Amino acid sequence: MGKRRPVGNLLALAVLTVVVQRPMHPYEMASVLRARGKDQDMRIKWGSLYTVVRNLEKHGLLEAVESTRQGARPERTVYRITDAGRAEADDWTRELLSTPRHEPSAFEAGLSVMAGLGPDEVTPLLRQRLQLLEQRIEADRQALEQEELPRLFRVESEYALAMREAEAAWVRSLLAELIDGTFPDIEGWRAYHGTGRLPDAVADLAERGRTTD
Missing domain, CATH: 1.10.10.10 (Winged helix-like DNA-binding domain superfamily/Winged helix DNA-binding domain)
Structure with missing residues (x-):
């Protein structure tokens, strides 16, 4: 071989x-x-x-x-x-x-272009996502409790549930920042959707994109 x-x-x-x-x-x-x-x-x-x-x-x-x-x-x-x-x-x-692999998700793609929507629109969308996640988490927990297979053959389901719980916790934290106004420069983000113009410093960073060594 x-x-x-x-x-x-x-x-x-x-x-x-x-x-x-x-x-x-x-x-x-x-x-x-x-x-x-x-x-x-x-x-x-x-x-x-x-x-x-x-x-x-x-x-x-x-x-x-x-x-x-x-x-x-x-x-x-x-x-x-x-x-x-x-x-x-x-x-x-x-x-x-x-070996960990980076496998971008659809949610990551949405977050990467989130700035295209204003914070007042993003907030209810994330609330909706969190509600759906919580429903799925509850269903997954119940399914695991009823599962009769030995743990060796359901660890992937445990992992999937843990990842959903982690995502829900992160979304919950982001929502809290948007709701209480502690998200960095949220007013600038909101103003951008009112004027259609990014602050010069932010526009420059957006043009240059991420820099990695």
Whole structure:
């Protein structure tokens, strides 16, 4: 096997980890992954499943063990994981657990252009977000309490809940600043939406953008 590939396709990893248990055909892989809610844990493009399986076979990570056909249905090929596939899945898992990645969210994108709206419009929008977050947090807590799986197989749900709780706390703090007027230069921000003109110093900084070493 050649140089290990970095994790670029989480569906490929999901396929390898599900086929570890027993050989499956792609339709069965998809059914098991959906039943386990893997599309909630990672971004999965179901339409590319067969292409991913073929690529895993091409690279020696899966191998076909049999092909069957029932009546007029399309032929189904059953695949099993290879030793190289097990090693690759383990390496990918180690990378995902050990190495932080910056994965910008839609909320980060919204915050990055928040200045385009005035503070008096942003405040109710953040109130709405916080309300929806709190509803989701309560639903997630209840789901975890009712979950019968061992903790080993639901730690990702615990993590997702913790991240939502952290986001809610941050949004709550930002809202408090906007409501009590302690957000830095909130009056300048408000004035900008009244006059359409940024203060010269702020305009200069905006033109130059962020500077990093």
